[in-house]
Amino acid sequence: MSQKPEITLGFIGHLNHGKSSTIIRLLLETGKISNDEVEEIRNRVEKEELDFSPLFMLDSLREERERRITIDLSHKEFESDNYQFKIIDMPGHRDFIKNTITGLAQTEVGVITVAADEGIQPQTIEHTYLSKTLDVKQFVVLINKIDLIAYEEDEFERIKEEVETMLNQVGIEQRNIDILPISALQGDNITESSENMEWYEGPTLLDTLNSLNKPIKPVERDARMPIRKTEIRDGETFILGRIETGEITRGDKIVLEPASTRQNQNIGGEVKKIEQHRQEVEEAEPGDHIALKVKGIREEDVEKGDVAGHEDRPPKADNKFEAQIIVLNHPDKLKPGYTAIIHVNNLQTLCTFTEIKETKNPETGKRSEKPEYVEQGQEAIVEIKTKQDIVIEENDDIPQLSRFAIRDGDGIQTIGAGKCLKTLKHSTTEEENNVNRALERSERRDNGILNKICERIPFF
Ligand SMILES: Nc1nc2c(ncn2[C@@H]2O[C@H](COP(=O)(O)OP(=O)(O)OP(=O)(O)O)[C@@H](O)[C@H]2O)c(=O)[nH]1
Numbered sequence: 001m002s003q004k005p006e007i008t009l010g011f012i013g014h015l016n017h018g019k020s021s022t023i024i025r026l027l028l029e030t031g032k033i034s035n036d037e038v039e040e041i042r043n044r045v046e047k048e049e050l051d052f053s054p055l056f057m058l059d060s061l062r063e064e065r066e067r068r069i070t071i072d073l074s075h076k077e078f079e080s081d082n083y084q085f086k087i088i089d090m091p092g093h094r095d096f097i098k099n100t101i102t103g104l105a106q107t108e109v110g111v112i113t114v115a116a117d118e119g120i121q122p123q124t125i126e127h128t129y130l131s132k133t134l135d136v137k138q139f140v141v142l143i144n145k146i147d148l149i150a151y152e153e154d155e156f157e158r159i160k161e162e163v164e165t166m167l168n169q170v171g172i173e174q175r176n177i178d179i180l181p182i183s184a185l186q187g188d189n190i191t192e193s194s195e196n197m198e199w200y201e202g203p204t205l206l207d208t209l210n211s212l213n214k215p216i217k218p219v220e221r222d223a224r225m226p227i228r229k230t231e232i233r234d235g236e237t238f239i240l241g242r243i244e245t246g247e248i249t250r251g252d253k254i255v256l257e258p259a260s261t262r263q264n265q266n267i268g269g270e271v272k273k274i275e276q277h278r279q280e281v282e283e284a285e286p287g288d289h290i291a292l293k294v295k296g297i298r299e300e301d302v303e304k305g306d307v308a309g310h311e312d313r314p315p316k317a318d319n320k321f322e323a324q325i326i327v328l329n330h331p332d333k334l335k336p337g338y339t340a341i342i343h344v345n346n347l348q349t350l351c352t353f354t355e356i357k358e359t360k361n362p363e364t365g366k367r368s369e370k371p372e373y374v375e376q377g378q379e380a381i382v383e384i385k386t387k388q389d390i391v392i393e394e395n396d397d398i399p400q401l402s403r404f405a406i407r408d409g410d411g412i413q414t415i416g417a418g419k420c421l422k423t424l425k426h427s428t429t430e431e432e433n434n435v436n437r438a439l440e441r442s443e444r445r446d447n448g449i450l451n452k453i454c455e456r457i458p459f460f
């Protein structure tokens with residue numbers, strides 16, 4: 001097994017700009033896809049009576065092949081001298097934005113792909129904004145299809161400036177970001193410098209990826225592990241999840257929230273056993289998927305979405321917070337009182353927007369205070385109240401646990417994504433009671449839909 005540090009790359013950008021093609025070219029040139037595999041797929045799709053395309057290595061759904069677009073996420077791996085990479089290929093088509101958000105929630109380095117012949121398009125901007133909101137820390141920009149602008153330096157420089165302006169507008173520090181000319185189709189500047197662009201003296205895509213900054217594991221922060229499920233192993237109850245921050249060592253005392261608040265007693269205890277890949281380990285750190293046996297915890301005490309942390313630095317259960325969101329899809333004006341489903345740290349519950357404090361137009365950067373509503377495409381500062389207690393952290397403290405997504409009541413559309421800026425005190429004013437009544441009404445209306453949706457679309 002490779003001991004190199006891991007980095008998750010997420011390819012984003014507008015429909016058809018060449019994300020899947022670039023990934024395939026990278027995998028072919030680094031020997032991760034063999035000609036045998038290509039032939040196997042060729043045989044298979046010819047049986048389906050479709051014209052073969054190397055893109056089918058990633059776009060494996062029948063609908064993807066017929067429509068020649070990416071719909072679902074696919075994951076691939078390859079390595080460079082310094083790193084082991086996980087690559088996530090995301091759809092550019094706006095109908096599948098929820099898959100893009102899911103992918104971005106796992107992305108450490110965003111690879112923004114822009115086709116040279118079309119330049120920046122709506123989903124280029126949308127995906128870049130989303131990455132910023134979902135706290136993607138590093139970026140690489142590819143100006144792909146450089147063959148279609150005849151490998152012209154002047155034209156490349158013009159698009160590069162356009163990209164720099166966009167990054168500035170979104171609020172991404174662009175000075176240290178590599179912007180590379182490539183052609184995924186012709187194989188220019190992917191792993192080898194191209195003879196077609198003698199004017200270009202910068203790195204290839206592989207060089208750039210190999211010299212990325214190593215992502216810092218948030219070991220210093222308070223330990224947090226959102227629970228995915230419980231499991232009985234050899235008659236013992238284990239709680240399973242991924243450590244997001246901090247470290248958990250055998251013998252540590254942990255506590256679970258909102259489990260403890262829900263049951264009005266301390267749910268937690270001493271960590272008796274830690275298993276990773278079914279092997280017992282002494283300690284675990286961020287990124288590790290583990291199973292914990294905790295003294296005194298029974299299966300019925302824990303639910304998906306509970307969060308484990310150390311007893312002396314415990315997670316807190318809250319039901320009200322201030323957040324920064326981006327509204328991606330909303331057919332109407334989103335006003336206070338709007339009720340939807342929030343997905344946060346493996347938990348889904350109903351929530352209501354109680355106040356809109358500020359909006360920002362991402363194209364102009366113009367801000368409005370105390371507006372009546374938020375429109376699609378806008379960024380906003382809002383107050384959200386949840387039906388049930390949740391664990392959500394402030395972005396400045398534990399950004400990994402501050403992110404969430406909002407789905408509409410029917411669970412069909414992702415309305416937006418955001419991060420918690422500040423948790424607010426529980427209160428029981430008249431206004432709160434109204435909110436609770438609204439939530440109860442909408443819960444009755446949803447009548448079980450929530451559970452179905454949540455099972456169908458695992459989030460984060
Ligand atoms: N000329 C030229 N065509 C390219 C290049 N890269 C990709 N294409 C073509 O552009 C089309 C779209 O490429 P994809 O890789 O599917 O684009 P995508 O960004 O993955 O598309 P979605 O996932 O559906 O958003 C295909 O027909 C590719 O062959 C390139 O460098 N030059």
Ligand SMILES: [Mg+2]
Pocket residue numbers: 019020021069070089090091092
């Ligand atoms: Mg694609």
